[in-house]
Amino acid sequence: MEQLLQQIAAYKQEIESLANNGADSLEAYRIKFLGTKGIVKNLFTEMKNVPADQKKEFGQVLNEFKQLAERKYESWKERLESTADRQTTAIDLSLPGDPLTLGTRHPINLFLNQVISIFNRLGFSVAEGPEIEDDWHNFTALNIAENHPARDMQDTFYIQQNPDWVLRTHTSNTQIRAMERSQLPIRIVCPGRVYRNEAISARSHCFFHQIEGLYIDENVSFADLKQTLYFFVQEMYGKDIKIRFRPSYFPFTEPSAEMDIQCLICHGEGCAVCKRTGWLEILGCGMVHPKVLDNCKIDPNKYTGFAFGMGIERPAMLKYGINDIRLFSENDVRFLRQFTSAT
Ligand code: PHE
Numbered sequence: 001m002e003q004l005l006q007q008i009a010a011y012k013q014e015i016e017s018l019a020n021n022g023a024d025s026l027e028a029y030r031i032k033f034l035g036t037k038g039i040v041k042n043l044f045t046e047m048k049n050v051p052a053d054q055k056k057e058f059g060q061v062l063n064e065f066k067q068l069a070e071r072k073y074e075s076w077k078e079r080l081e082s083t084a085d086r087q088t089t090a091i092d093l094s095l096p097g098d099p100l101t102l103g104t105r106h107p108i109n110l111f112l113n114q115v116i117s118i119f120n121r122l123g124f125s126v127a128e129g130p131e132i133e134d135d136w137h138n139f140t141a142l143n144i145a146e147n148h149p150a151r152d153m154q155d156t157f158y159i160q161q162n163p164d165w166v167l168r169t170h171t172s173n174t175q176i177r178a179m180e181r182s183q184l185p186i187r188i189v190c191p192g193r194v195y196r197n198e199a200i201s202a203r204s205h206c207f208f209h210q211i212e213g214l215y216i217d218e219n220v221s222f223a224d225l226k227q228t229l230y231f232f233v234q235e236m237y238g239k240d241i242k243i244r245f246r247p248s249y250f251p252f253t254e255p256s257a258e259m260d261i262q263c264l265i266c267h268g269e270g271c272a273v274c275k276r277t278g279w280l281e282i283l284g285c286g287m288v289h290p291k292v293l294d295n296c297k298i299d300p301n302k303y304t305g306f307a308f309g310m311g312i313e314r315p316a317m318l319k320y321g322i323n324d325i326r327l328f329s330e331n332d333v334r335f336l337r338q339f340t341s342a343t
Pocket of ligand 1: 170250
């Protein structure tokens with residue numbers, strides 16, 4: 001017994017002093033200590049020679065020794081594996097790097113950014129407003145009183161929890177917020193998503209995007225509005241583009257107009273896209289109604305201003321040759337990947 005215990009202590013020391021060298025040494029260690037004819041097995045066969053009253057003590061010492069030998073094997077093996085991993089990455093410099101996957105911009109954003117950059121050059125900055133809006137900013141302040149038939153021009157989504165809240169039906173809410181907040185003069189464009197309860201089809205959706213412009217200062221005239229919009233379409237569609245203004249009605253502008261550009265497909269000849277008229281309607285506009293200025297505590301006798309608003313989806317569809325508005329919101333990467341900032 002005494003002899004056996006001494007031997008075990010010596011083996012323990014041997015194991016602890018072993019360096020964790022390469023895979024060959026590990027295998028030699030395994031065979032020597034843990035193999036079927038190894039030291040651990042042999043010690044267990046010595047059990048029968050130990051006197052009965054010492055079997056328990058010897059059994060314990062032997063089990064501890066066995067565990068020590070196994071732990072050594074496991075940690076040695078783990079170390080070898082992790083250094084092997086490190087060595088491959090450290091050595092193989094010819095491996096290609098991880099590719100950086102570069103996304104593409106959404107066509108709506110590409111189009112919006114173009115519009116914004118044109119107005120930037122005229123001194124307009126970007127303002128944004130909330131998509132969940134209260135009645136005042138979406139309707140009342142814009143001179144659309146309760147029960148006013150103009151509320152039916154846009155089918156509104158109301159928020160169930162609060163009847164005063166709507167999903168904004170146009171970006172004109174941002175006009176009001178800017179006029180309430182900003183110092184004059186104001187020269188902003190307001191891009192964003194808007195919502196209307198319309199049946200979803202290839203031509204229309206229950207949400208879409210608009211960009212609205214607003215300019216308030218002393219002596220702003222309808223001529224300024226026309227010239228600004230003329231500059232915009234020339235920059236966007238080329239110097240030869242023809243435009244026309246038609247009188248129209250919006251509760252928040254007076255006078256109001258709609259602007260058409262000559263059809264980009266048939267150049268005025270008449271085709272299916274322009275419904276044989278030769279013209280495409282692209283935006284609504286007008287001089288900000290004095291009541292709207294008043295609602296925002298701006299003196300209508302001192303200041304005047306113009307506003308315009310246009311949808312993004314339709315012109316973007318024309319520009320990129322997209323024939324279904326639903327594609328914009330389906331997140332199909334095969335569609336989205338086709339657009340780059342260069343187009
Ligand atoms: N808010 C209008 C719409 O959604 C567009 C518009 C904006 C018209 C500003 C005139 C002035 O149709």
